Amino acid sequence: xxxxxxxxxxxxxxxxxxxxxxxxxxxxxxxxxxxxxxxxxxxxxxxxxxxxxxxxxxxxxxxxxxxxxxxxxxxxxxxxxxxxxxxxxxxxxxxxxxxxxxxxxxxxxxxxxxxxxxxxxxxxxxxxxxxxxxxxxxxxxxxxxxxxxxxxxxxxxxxxxxxxxxxxxxxxxxxxxxxxxxxxxxxx
Ligand code: HEM
Numbered sequence: 177x178x179x180x181x182x183x184x185x186x187x188x189x190x191x192x193x194x195x196x197x198x199x200x201x202x203x204x205x206x207x208x209x210x211x212x213x214x215x216x217x218x219x220x221x222x223x224x225x226x227x228x229x230x231x232x233x234x235x236x237x238x239x240x241x242x243x244x245x246x247x248x249x250x251x252x253x254x255x256x257x258x259x260x261x262x263x264x265x266x267x268x269x270x271x272x273x274x275x276x277x278x279x280x281x282x283x284x285x286x287x288x289x290x291x292x293x294x295x296x297x298x299x300x301x302x303x304x305x306x307x308x309x310x311x312x313x314x315x316x317x318x319x320x321x322x323x324x325x326x327x328x329x330x331x332x333x334x335x336x337x338x339x340x341x342x343x344x345x346x347x348x349x350x351x352x353x354x355x356x357x358x359x360x361x362x363x364x
Pocket of ligand 1: 177178179181182183185186189220223224227228231250253254256257293296297300301302303304306
């Protein structure tokens with residue numbers, strides 16, 4: 177069965193991370209980046225609740241009986257949530273102003289969160305390498321999810337920004353938002 181909460185969380189997290197680099201061609205997601213990021217977090221928590229019930233039956237002892245591959249996957253998932261939590265909890269204008277540069281650093285934790293979430297998905301997901309009786313489709317799906325994550329990271333990389341620069345529209349939007357100390361992260 178496909179876990180829609182987990183997949184939606186992964187999709188929204190990736191989308192929040194590429195909102196700025198994509199703004200040159202498609203500015204709308206940047207305007208809603210905060211909502212997209214918070215929605216990713218809420219879905220990840222929903223997914224955690226669903227899997228704690230469905231896979232672990234609310235029994236943490238069950239983790240001891242999991243395969244090492246699945247345990248590493250679980251650890252990656254827990255790390256992903258841990259990296260997303262501070263950003264979600266500080267996504268208020270008031271806290272953004274109070275925290276200054278620290279706020280930006282906190283929000284950059286969503287990059288390792290994506291790496292951990294993808295590692296988690298591939299290692300534990302039954303539609304990925306977490307399935308014991310794998311066939312070509314499990315490898316193909318794992319390849320696709322890793323490729324998408326690499327594209328997200330490449331879009332965010334300094335090299336990409338230097339190559340394409342910020343469009344006037346994006347720069348204007350970003351400086352307006354910064355001067356208003358308003359919504360959204362101001363990281364790359
Ligand atoms: C404490 C945190 C987490 C726990 C306990 C957890 C638990 C699980 C478990 C048990 C599975 C295996 C389900 C299956 O049988 O396929 C799974 C799969 C998955 N998880 Fe998580 N997860 C956590 C965090 C996350 C986060 C933060 C994301 C995304 C941002 C995520 C996305 C996914 C995805 C996409 C799958 C693959 C589902 C599939 O193969 O259909 N998980 N998770």
